[in-house]
Every structure is written in structure tokens, then in C-alpha cells.
Amino acid sequence: MPYSLVFNFVPETLIPPDYATGRHLNALFITAVNAVDPELATHLHEQKTTKAFTSSPLQKLPPSRRDVPPQIPDILKAQYQRPIPAQTPCWWRVSLLDEQVFGRLSQLWLNLNPRQPWHLGAANLHITSILGTPQSTQPWANACSYQELYETASDSNRRLNFQLATPVAFRQQKYDTALPTPESVFRSLHNSWKRYSGIELPGFATDNIFPCYFDIRTDILDFEFRKKGKSSKFIGAVGRIDFRILGDVEPATIKALNTLSQYALYCGIGRKTTMGMGMALARSPRRS
Template sequence: MPHSLILNLTPKSPIYPQFLTGRHLHALFLTLVSSVDKELGTHLHDSKADKAFTLSPLQISKRNSPIAKGSKRGSILKSQHQEAISTGTPCWWRISLLDDALFGKLTQLWLNLNPQQPWHLGSADLYITSIQGTPQSTQPWANACSYNQLYEQASDSERIISVNFATPTAWRQGKYDSTLPTRESVFKSLLSRWNKYSGIEFENLNFDAIFPSFINIHTEIVPDSRSKFIGIVGEVSYRIMGDVEAIQIKQINALADFALYCGIGRKTTMGMGMGRRVRS
């Protein structure tokens, strides 16, 4: 069962931009895991395989306002910070977990959360004040749904799929990255993770009938100490064209709904490739 959890955080001291990178947030997540299961934390650190979690960049909370810049339907999240986040500034951070085993092992962390315990992000200390796991009107990134529910609730007739790429997204092609959101790159990325974690394998699913019908994207560059990551942000709508079996339409819609949890493309455990389906 995939979970998309929002951790609400308050810094005890300023968080400087050099500690707000994907690498530092990845390290914070492993610290949280190791606090309840050291062996699991070490395993996740050492594993080179596709991992059963994704992370977002750290976001500053804004009361009674949209959670990020962008359209009413979708949004673009802040993927890098030029200035320090001040002491006491309310923040949020999304962690998604793609299998029950990982969620179960972290249950003690969620149940025994101590809002007075500081956690380290670089040179800063911060408190986890609460965790959200269900949808909120001002927080569309929180949710939980079983794989069976995702599949059963997926439409077998809806032909328009709009995807909000909220943090820079790119796909590996050979030795290099590509920022072109083709039907193959987007939906094969979703299919690979669905087949790995859901237990409901989609065999012989063909994407040839999917065509882009609306594109509003631009590229963003996210520098790191070792490299630069270039990815797209914005919205792309795809339309299923022609004579397509209802079961295939249902499977494609299930993949689109799954995007909220699994991310799209590369570096999803470093805050990149954060996306979700949006509807008018």
C-alpha cells in the first residue's frame, strides 16, 4: 500500500542553502529510518536498486494560500533555496513509501513521534511537529491508498491524463539525461514501479495510442556539489486516441493515479521527479 506522508517541520536554528540539497534530505531520511531500524537504514543507504521511497525538497508552509506557485490545478514546488530558512519558519517535507514492509518498519517512528526531539539537517536542528497522511484542502500531496483500490477506482473510459511535474524531472537515455516527456519515458517509468511494488502486474500494456495534447513546461537547473541536474517542470496533458480496449484504458489511468506516490523519472529519492495527476 503506497503512502504519501507530509512531515510538518519547524527549524530550531537557521537552515542554510547548502544543507537543503537532495543529498542532505536523503541523509535526514536515512537518519529517521536508522533511529527505529539501524539495519534497514544501512540497507537503504547501500542499495543501488530502485528504492521503495521518494522524497520532496523542503518547502516553506504558507497559511491559507496555495502551497506553491503555479496554476490552480497543478503547482511547481521550490527545488532549491537561495537564502537560509529562518528559525521558527513552518516547513513541510513529503516522504512517500511504496510498500507495506517499509511503512510497517517505520510505524514506531510515526507512533512515537516526539515533537521536542531535534533532528539534524546539516548544521541546523529541526523539530517534526506533526505528520499528515490523508488529503487536505491545502495539501494535495498527502494521501494513502492500497494498490487494489488504485486499480479498482481507475476509470476504464477517461482518455485525458494531465500530469503536473512539480520538481525537475528527467529520464535516463543511455549515458545521458533527456528532459522530453514522451509517452514512453513518462508511462514506462510509472509502469516499471507499478509492476515492481503493486503485486498487480500489467502485462503487454501498449502506449502507442497516447499522444500529448497540451504542453506547458520549462526546464530548471538544480546544482549540487558534484553535478547539475536539468529537468522539466510544468504540466503536460496526454490523450488516449483511437480504438483502445477498456482494460488498457483502466491500466493507463491507474498508472497516472499512482504517479502521486512513485514519482517520475530519475532521482526521486533526492527530491526530483515529483509529479501527480491533476484534473480540471
């Protein structure tokens, strides 16, 4: 059963911009896991591909107006140029793709003490709540069994729409590409589904999927992996992209593709999903 958990927190001290990136929040999550299950922390850290969790960059909660709740933007902030001041309400998303991982971390959730700060670099964070069910104002919190994802997926909907909230990129042989083609998007989702769901998707194929609308741009992330004095920069796509299933396609294939579209919330798309890249949501059809 995949989980998408949103941690709401308030920093006690300012957060330097470098520490708001997915790379440092990845380290924060591994450190928190290590406190309750060192063996699991080592396992998660050493996974090379299709990892069992994802982590978002840090997000500042949008200010709310009177009688209007804060709205989460479609494109999230992947990195910051200025420090985040103390006492700024923030949130951070972690998704877990393996049911056993969630169970092994039960002590982490049960023993969460709002008075005991978490440490992000030199900054102290106070967790105020963890959201794990759908929220009208927080689209990134949810939980759903793999079986339910498959059983509730449509076998007739031919329009598959995605909001790419953080940069999405794919590995092609030795190099990366930021172009979200149907093959790269749905193969990425399918690879994760095969690894963790235990449910076969009969009829899965990408031959009849074609882009029908896109409003995307590229964004550059600098993870500052220091190798020979150089930092590692990644180019990814953000924005809206819609696909349409065309031609004579079996209902089983349509159901498989709709299943994977809904699964994107949990597993993300493409590379570096444990470091804030590839966050994606299935969206309802655009209004004409």
C-alpha cells in the same frame, strides 16, 4: 500500500540553502530510519533502481491570509539561494512504496517526540505533525492501497494530465533527457508499479498516447556531488503536460494508464526521486 507522508516542522535555527535540497533530506530520512531499524536503513540506502521511497526538497509553507488557508504552489522550490530563517514553518514529503517499509518504521511514527529535534546539518528541526490522509490544503498527503488504485481507475477516461512539481528527467543509454515523452513517463511509472504493487496491469501499452497540451520549462539542479572537484548538475522539466489516448484502444489499456497516472503521486516520475526530483501529481482536465 503506498503512503505519501507530509512532515510539518519548524526549524529552531536557520537552515543553510545547501541543506534544503533533496540530497540532504534524503540523508535525514535514512538517518531517522537507521535510529529504529539499521538493517532497513542499509537496504534503502543501497538500492540502485526503483527505490522503495521518495523524498522531496524542503518547502516553506506559504503565508496564510485571514480566512484563506495557505495554498501549495503547483511548482515546488527545488533549491534555495538564501538561508531559511529560524521559526519558518516548513514541510517535507516522504513517500513509501512498500507496505513492509511503513510497518517496520512504526516505532519511528509512534515515538515521535515534538520536543526532540531532528538534525539537518547544524540546524535543529521540530516536527509538529505528520499528515498521511488527503488534505484540502496539502495535495501531497495521501495513502491508498494498490488494489484500490487499480479498482477505482477509469477504463474510459482518455485525458491524462500531470503537474510536474519538481524537475523530471530520464536516463537514455549514457545520458539524461528532460523531455517527458509518453513512453518515458509511463514506462517509468510502470516499472515502479511492477516492482511494488504485485498487481499486473493487463493491456499496458504506450503506443496510443500523445501529448495534447504542455506548458513546461527546464530547471537545473546542482546536487553538489563532489567528484574530481566537480558538482553534478541535472536538467529536468517542470510544469503542466497533458496526454490523450487516441484511436481504438481496449478498456484494459485505458484502465492501466489511468491507474499509473494516479500512482504518480507516490512514486514520482523519472530519475533521482529519492533526492527531490520527479514529484508529480495527476490533475483534473484543464478548463477551456
